[in-house]
Amino acid sequence: MTALALETKSLCKTFGALAVASDINFKLERGARHALIGPNGAGKTSFVNLVTGVLAPTSGQILLGGEDITSLTRAQRVKRGLVRTFQISALFKKLTVLENVTLAIAEREGVANDLLRPAGHHRALIEEAYDLLVPLGLATEALRPVTELAYGRQRMIEIAMALALKPKVLLLDEPAAGVPPIETGAIIDTIEKLPADIAVLFIEHDMELVFRVAQRITVLVQGAVLVEGPPAQIADDPKVREVYLGESKH
């Protein structure tokens, strides 16, 4: 049980002349609450894309629980417990809230390859999906199409779908992005209450949230790790103040 939840070794990615990831050595402890911050365009989302297999790295390695997953497909990584959310909500908009979550659970359980029985016969999955919605305050809207919900609620579904996959490592890409201030409370709440055994890496521009939740912070600038450490150290770091905290808060 000594292996890290997630680790990258000399991870590099270039788009032509642009280096979105240069030599990133990143470590995520088991059960960690780890924030990834950095100015716009620093390469935070690209890092998530690399780790989850949306992008193939130019060089370097990705280890999940000690296992090299660099050449695995996206689906294979999810099956091993590596789950992400999207900065811009990526949901099945025309489908109901309940169905969004049920689809995720069906994939987790390997039921989605069944083309003989009606989906409604897999009742346990639907019940599990519904029960997942209750604590997130989404149960009353279970049968409404996602597109009818306020954006803040959609962000909650984004988290619900990730949790439905029973992740070991959860990557949250700006979970509160685009949400009006009155609605962020519920999202912050949810993040604080995430099961302790999940290792969480979250990208966030809201410093208040970062310092409230994170035990460690990594600062990314122009695709490279500027500094990494506990919140107090990051807050005092002159380099960080210069390139990041000095800028206007998001």
Add this chain to the structure above:
Amino acid sequence: MTDSVSPGSPVDRKAVIDAFARRHRFKWYEALPWVLAAGCYFIFDGYHALGAQIFATILFALSLDLLIGFAGIVTLGHAAFFGVGAYAAGIMAANGWQEPLSQLVVAAAAASVVGFASGMIVLRTAGLTLLMQTLVVAALLQELANKWSSVTGGSDGLLGMKIDPIFGVFRFDLFGHTAYVYCLLVLFIGWLIARNIVYSPFGRSLTGIRENTNRMHAIGAPVDQRKIVIYTISAALAGLSGALIAQTTALVGLNTLALSKSGELIIMLVIGGVGQLYGAFIGVPLYMIAQDRFSQIDPIFWYFWIGLFMIFVVVFARGGVLGVCGRFLDRWRSR
């Protein structure tokens, strides 16, 4: 939902889950096409041959709906599988194998093999590239059929097809009585298969792929594999349709593989409504009956009006006839 019911209360929970879990149950209106089709057998004497063509084409359009409407795989080459099925049945019939049901099986198998093989190549792409590649597959097959005239009859078409009576009893008659019932029954089976797929977890995951492919990847779905499976099944159904047309008209020509065949099919499906399972049942009869009436008067006139009608459907009637009816019903209910 009333305010007196607290969110997540047991009563509510059961009601919501029940409503969701029962979506696949048969609704009364789903019997309409079959009742109508059975009734038309007795009413429209002299139109049985046309009826048989319509049923076979509905099956063709239904198979396309599985791809476009449910999986979001837009193709311009679906006639490839129709043609392969038609030629498979036709070549057998012209070379001494005259039993119709085994011809259907071989046609479906042949089409699914072609669907699987071409799907492995073309489904890696999406959008315009996919459109072009599916088109190319059909064009290649058409050229193959054209060149290989010793077997296919080339541009003259396949001649001399002979089909045995079904079960050795029901002879294909000149009036199309047998063909009518035969095509209707095969369509019914095809519809059962399609409907079953659509409501299965596999079918729902296809809808997920259509709605948001990235999200499907993110929840761990083997997206490419799912697409290939539905592409293969759809090809098999299209092959069945082609075989039906071949058997009931005793004619197979290069036009079964033509781009115009694929295009016309899309038009019929769009008129009826894409992705709603019953669009094919509305669009195909509308189109084919109108074509039967108008094309006798003036074929150019006919294509002009169908063109105009298509523009109308695309601009004003999104979702086709079914889409318009659905919106009308919604408005009426919410009064």
